[in-house]
Amino acid sequence: MLQESPQHIIYTQHGWADDHRHIEYLATQLAAPTSKIVAPNLGYWRTWLRIEPLIDRVDAIATQTHAQHPHTPMRIIGHSMGGLIWLEVLHRHPEWWPQVESLVLVGSPVGGADLARMIDPFGWGIGIARDLGKSRRGIGVAIASKIPTLIIRGNVDGGSDGTITSCSTQLRHAAVAELPGLSHPALRHHLQVSDTIREFWRDSAQFQCDTCDITAQLIERLQNIEGMTDAHQRDFYRAKVWLKLPNGITLRTWKNPLGIPHIFAASPQGQYLYGGFVGWLHTQKFWQSLREIEQEYS
Template sequence: MTKAPDFILFAQHGWADTHRTIATMAKVLATSQTLVITPYLGWFKTWWRIEPLVEKVEQIATETIARYPHTPIRIIGHSMGGLIWLEVLTRHPEWWQKVESLVLIASPVGGADLARIFDPLGVGIGIAGALGINRRQMAQVIAKTIPTLVIAGDIDEGSDGTITIGTTTFAGAKFVSLPRLSHAKLKNHPAVVELIREFWANPGITNPPSSDFAAQLIEHLQSVPGMMDAHCRDFRRAKTYMRLANGLSIHIWTHPLQIEHVFVGNSSGECLYGGFVGWMHRAELRKALDEVETLYATSLHKP
């Protein structure tokens, strides 16, 4: 009889990538008794639709878990690979108690802003339609049961060069940002390996911090239909729209392509959050700003 592995490690590559690099990292993290599963989804196929990719990973996971029904599971996903696993886990809550940890590396959980360049209207053009979806609610539900670690890179005070730091975050996950690591380097780097090992040694459910007003305000803006996380580099372009009693302020800037940006600043003039919507959702953003104005604004500066 074949001896069961000590744990099953699923490691999933993302968009425009192969399994080789993340498989190398997975083997470093594994023990001699670990069953490492690193599905290759096909480089060209990652450009088209996410649903067949989710189904392939789901099938492989289903077959593997059926072979080892009592073996614990650990999951690592880089970029779109993390989004694929959020979709798979949402379809299989019966697996959650088997999963010891979920590690999302540079995964645009809130939606990738670059996806809107390829699919500006959000109508589902190729893989861009899937990458532009906000999966925060999905991730937050999972993180209430599965210990979750989020790792992001920061090469320009706001992004890893491909996705913004803000889009990787969500309530309930432990979050770590690594300076000077780009999107591609994050899928196999000693610093990432060390973070994962530390998390595996002491996994736990991260209780969301008690929501202060800034967190509530940001959550309110993130809930606007079509809202995508923006890089704070454009904060300096924005004009003050309203000031709030507790020192926070809201600023807006319209991109030449009529993309409406909104930023939250603190009393020191630092950017706490940036987001944007396309012209299809400008009315929803204005409605959300009107709601904030009614409840909290102390002064209003119309641009």
């Protein structure tokens, strides 16, 4: 009977260099006895190659499950690359959106992983790096505007979970929960993560969402510069003020020893708001976009 009419379908998806066991365990801590857990194992080594076959695999499993339970509400949890995979699957299937009660992205670099961009700065296709360095904010914002979405991120060094920068997890319309002291691997199964998801399922309104004020709009504009990857805030103090906006926000620029241009946004009080960088391939577009921002916001 459970197989015929579960209360919920809980989809979980592991990420890069991992298998299904940790994220499936997390789901078992959350699932009611009448729920069905779907936790595909994509294969450890396959996660090092290309993301498209992984998306196809999850899509096929979800499509088959949906055909078996076409009216059952869905809850989705993706860790790291698993969250990116589910953004792509949902992008393919907007007809599913009304049935998705929640989407939880745990340590997922929706803006693109900076480590991946460093490994493959030209997007040549070195392993999975090109796919992980790609920004999926465009589809993420569209999805989060229709589906209750929660971003869970760790913070072990003031700007990342040790693997994924905090900035790269940001997504307009999504609620945010930052868990200090939790590393990227710990986010897969930690009790704080399951407690946070449970609270979100119970009452999503208690979680703070990203706003859409002028600061958020400016940050989103920076994030949308071609080739932009979210940077760690450790280099914020190196940057020099390039532009001060009428509202007191400053844009600060810096080049690392390899000549990679960085842009940082700071509050009127000088506090870090956002940081990003582009590779050599997009340097000209980077400066062109900054000059356009200067004209728009000055």
